[in-house]
């Protein structure tokens with residue numbers, strides 16, 4: 001028996017019971033399809049995160065209050081201490097930020113949304129390389145005299161002015177405080193909190209005194225402090241200096257834990273990388289489980305098939321089929337089912353990734369060639385592993401017993 | 407040549423043991439046309455299975471064409487069956503999904519024959535049973551008699567020296583049965599094939615040249 005004949009025989013018996021074959025394949029189809037689609041999405045998310053982080057710049061350090069200590073806060077006094085070039089010579093820029101979620105509404109229509117609002121210094125836009133599509137950023141003078149002006153992200157602009165009206169020059173209400181829109185930022189895509197497209201930027205002084213005054217409670221509290229370093233390679237020293245300055249400023253005695261966090265983009269990148277890697281592994285595992293279940297389905301049906309075809313096996317043996325021949329015949333059948341299902345699964349997985357990419361422009365699933373190979377290889381292995389036992393059972397049948405079987 | 411020497415076949419069913427064959431010795435020469443006859447349960451099929459190398463005796467020796475085959479391993483027996491023995495069963499036992507031609511080709515494929523040789527020998531075998539024009543038909547598209555002819559073609563295609571038929575007319579009407587029996591006789595006479603036919607029916611056994619009667623696993627009479 002050559003291989004083509006064996007495959008032909010397998011196809012013959014598989015097509016004899018099409019619905020059953022299809023149902024058997026379904027598990028593996030879903031398994032392979034989800035492995036491919038989920039891994040593509042995982043890779044898309046990772047690429048998105050990595051891209052955004054590298055666009056922020058890697059020589060940036062962020063200081064935030066320790067999230068699990070209720071009283072912990074950073075203030076303008078901390079900003080002043082960190083801005084001292086004698087204390088922190090590595091810093092080229094120290095920028096405070098006040099941030100929160102507020103209802104943002106257009107004054108001339110009824111559109112509104114709750115979105116991220118932050119108070120910034122003008123230098124923030126340089127540091128984060130945020131470009132204006134229209135208009136300008138606010139100036140140092142605006143910060144000084146507390147002008148009610150705002151720069152809004154492109155998504156905010158389209159939400160408030162969906163009919164193509166120019167957002168520039170419009171008055172918007174941020175938490176009921178009126179602001180004039182003087183700039184609309186270039187869309188950068190992406191998603192998640194603090195995304196430029198979904199943000200409203202106002203002068204930091206206005207944010208502190210008008211928008212988040214209750215929170216600051218006269219303490220000049222800030223949400224974050226951004227510190228840009230002149231070189232990308234002295235993080236550890238700079239981080240230590242920052243810690244020393246802030247601990248001193250907060251009167252922390254040795255042994256007392258920090259009430260702030262200092263982290264740089266490299267750390268965030270590696271954390272996010274770990275997260276997305278864990279996510280990818282998790283998604284892969286889900287697909288793997290589906291594949292495994294599919295494999296058990298194949299075994300189940302193959303065992304039924306062997307029992308049903310006991311007589312056929314007896315006849316084949318009577319006319320000269322050896323054990324190995326019978327083994328190969330049933331193994332080929334299992335392999336054909338799982339291999340075919342694997343191929344269909346690949347097609348569906350790639351198709352699903354493509355569809356998701358079209359529907360969700362932020363998420364760009366990237367089909368992973370290795371995922372294709374691994375998922376298909378896995379489905380073939382599943383076929384062998386779960387096909388082997390039924391095939392072995394078939395090959396061990398005694399010809400006389402098999403021929404007597406009704 | 408077939409030589410059974412003190413063959414015993416014991417089946418165990420729980421505590422009970424059934425001696426399906428009880429110390430049977432039998433010699434069948436090349437080119438004989440023999441019927442094994444006996445009532446139901448007498449051990450005919452068991453004897454045919456031993457002769458056909460489908461089953462191993464519990465004790466005794468079985469010499470086929472001068473070779474002791476009673477102690478061969480399963481795969482060696484498969485080769486013996488493939489080369490030397492053709493089987494015809496009561497229920498035809500064709501593969502229903504395959505055409506007549508593919509059914510007939512199968513023993514050759516198991517024997518490693520391929521290409522044009524495979525095709526030609528299979529068509530010739532079908533021709534010799536009068537089914538040259540039914541090559542592409544599947545079993546369901548054939549009558550009972552035609553199906554049995556396909557089965558005979560399949561048994562003949564490897565040109566074995568021995569043809570074993572267990573109640574080959576059992577599922578056929580008497581007229582068709584007669585035709586099949588005539589075909590056996592013709593094959594026996596034209597090719598010098600050894601034919602062993604198992605039946606419970608004396609009217610069928612009469613078509614052969616030698617009648618071996620068995621009862622309770624023992625040979626009762628052996629008449630030529």
Ligand SMILES: Nc1ncnc2c1ncn2[C@@H]1O[C@H](COP(=O)(O)OP(=O)(O)O)[C@@H](O)[C@H]1O
Pocket residue numbers: 417418419424425426444445446447448449450451452453
């Ligand atoms: N696999 C088996 N297990 C147990 N008993 C069997 C088996 N095969 C045959 N027998 C018994 O052996 C005896 C002979 O059976 P068999 O050769 O089939 O008879 P026949 O073909 O003459 O009707 C019967 O009593 C039958 O019940």
Ligand SMILES: [Mg+2]
Pocket residue numbers: 450451452
């Ligand atoms: Mg019988």
